[in-house]
Amino acid sequence: MTADGTDRADRAEAGFVAGLIVPGLPHPLLCPDACEGYRAIADGFAEARALLERIDPDLLVVYSTMWPSIIGHQVQARPEPEWVHVDELFHHLGSMPYRFRIDAPFAHEVVHSAEARGLKARAIDYHGFPIDTGSVVALRLLNGDNRWPATILSSNVYADRAETVVFGKAVGDAVRTQGRRAAVIMVSTLSNRLFTDWVAPADDRVHSLKDDEWNRKILEFLGQGRLEDTAQLSREVHRQIRVPKVVNFKPMWWLSSALGAHNDYQGTVHAYGALHGTGAAVVSLVPSDGGIGLKEFDEDDVEVFRGDREVLA
Amino acid sequence: MGRIVYGALAPHPPHLVYAENPPNNEPEAECGWETLRWGYERLRKALEGVDYDTIVVLSPHWQTYVGTHFLGVPHFRSLSVDPIFPNLFRYHYELDVDVPLAEAMCAAANEAGLVTQMMRNPDFRVDYGTIVSCHLTDPTWSKPIVSISSQRSAAYYSIEVMQEQMVALGRATAEAIAASDRNVVLLASESLSHRHFVAEPDVPEDMSAEHITNHHQYLWDMKLIDMLRTGRSQAVIDLMPEFTEQAVSESDSGALTWLLAALGVPDYPAELFGYGTVIGTGNAVMGWNPAQAGGAP
DSSP: OOTTSOOOSOGGGOEEEEEEEEOOSSHHHHOTTSSHHHHHHHHHHHHHHHHHHHHOOSEEEEEEEEEEESSSEEEEOOSSOEEEEOOSSSGGGOOEEEEOOBOHHHHHHHHHHHHHTTOOEEEEOOTTOOOOHHHHHHHHHHHTTOOSOEEEEEEESSOOHHHHHHHHHHHHHHHHHTTOEEEEEEEOOSSOOOOSSOOOGGGOOOSOHHHHHHHHHHHHHHHTTOHHHHHHTHHHHHHHHOOOSSSSOOHHHHHHHHHOSSSOEEEEEEEEEEETTEEEEEEEEEEOSOSSOOOOOSSOOOOSOOOOTTSOO | OOEEEEEEEOOOOHHHHHHHOOTTBSSOOSOOOHHHHHHHHHHHHHHHTOOOSEEEEEEEEEEOSSSEEEEOOSEEEEEEEOSSOTTTOEEEEEEEBOHHHHHHHHHHHHHTTOOEEEEOOTTOOOOHHHHHHHHHHOTTOOSOEEEEEEOOHHHHTOHHHHHHHHHHHHHHHHHHHHTSSOEEEEEEOOOSSOOOOSOOOSSTTOGGGOOOSOHHHHHHHHHHHHHHHTTOHHHHHHHHHHHHHHTTOGGGGSHHHHHHHHTTSOOSOOEEEEEEEETTEEEEEEEEOGGGTTOOO
16 A cells, blocks of 8 residues: 555556656757757757657656755655746746646655655645756656656755665655656766856867766766666766765766666667766666676665764764 | 945844744744844844945855856846745745846956856746845845855865955955945855754754754854954955865855955954854854944954
8 A cells, every 4th residue: 555545556567667867957958959969968858758758657756966955855746836947057048937747646655665764755845846957957858748747856965875775765665666667867967067157059068078088988888778887986976077066976876776776777878968068968778688787886785774873963 | 435334144044034934934933043033133233223225145045156146137026935945935025136236246246357147037036045134134125135146166166266256256346336326235145064954853943953063063153253253354264265164164155255355354343143053054143344343342
């Protein structure tokens, strides 16, 4: 029995049926034809949308690195959030009106599952809540017609690997409990260094050769379906190509934990390019029977979060 | 000739507005964080004796990684919902912007070599840091504001680079004000130590759960406050890199450095109106009155 009292019949197929990695800056939505690079990324979103249509999940779960939280993990639960969003940095590119179809019962199920694994979590159901740019861009470009219900998950600024891995598992619990066929959408750049001055779209490029090389290495792995291998590299990725705004580069931990911490995926890189210097890629990962397989990983699996045990305080 | 007639350290925990229960904030509280709210009350009392035209605020919650931005739309009316504490802050706001002064500051900052941008999109939602600090300073929004973004160079480069840029921005702010006909109050909208608790009591205003996150943060807060109360602003700027790192301080936004630079790095004491913690972070409400320079703390 689920948190909302339902008991779905199709549990045999329950689970995550696909994962997408997409960038969150607004250029592919607001100015896709400003240059060839932005167009290629927008086309990558279109390919990812076509993949979703073929797979036809019954739920989209967005994990956005652009929605920070402090009090645990926040889950968007307002059935029809509606607003005209403006990005705080790229406001000159225009406004982004939206009206989304949120699966509130599933959002509450995520809260229930997260708490069961020792996490703090809460559902967010307020008119005018500021849905972040990355979530707006992803849902507008991948689900602009609201064909599939969705929910959005925050990224806790203090969470490190153990908490993030457990949160991924908790969302997987919720998907299975409700018997859903879900696709997960992870909103994140690869390298995240923006140019700190304005650049013309035609001159946009990845900020440095080093960032570009690391991005391509990540995409090489993902293209081979090596999701957990990529996740295991997160601490090194954080050191090498991430401006340290948060404690660590954690979205790959979350994605691998939710989808399944292995390397058996059919990976496709739909697009890669630069958005104001950041590394922006559209990637899909579909669980498959073949692949690189399990390896001996450096970092442990974690099932239940037991707090920071005063290490941080 | 315009003047900076007052400067204040004006932190922006939304909890303070929540606990005040203004009619334009949807949630209602029973009590909470009185030492800080009474501190703001004393700040407002101090400002009653100051003749000013415009409030200028620098907020950490308008984060612009490409340059410093300035609000450039004359009037805003909307709903601000805190992304972290939406249970506490859903505030209906209506405010005026002193666009000519904002444009003058933007131009002066650009002349000083900083990357700048005016924000002209009328759909833009004003950040909650700006709103909280301004509400607590002027609850009736009787004055127009200039809102300045935080351009996050501490994250992208280093705290030292942030300091250089904020000192330049502070000087440019002062020059633009001097060239105007405005009397201006400056607000640095930031906490001191900034390590949060990651859990919230069932009753958010349950003060039995409120205290500093750890002793170390408290020591840093007291050190900074003591230095500011004794007029050692330059020493604070010099210490800022270590303070910012050790106290996980919101001074990484540059707001305090900007304020001190705009005030001419005051060697006169700031007045401490109140100190308190909010969900573990350290917050002080403090004021500098250039007309009273040299007064005892």
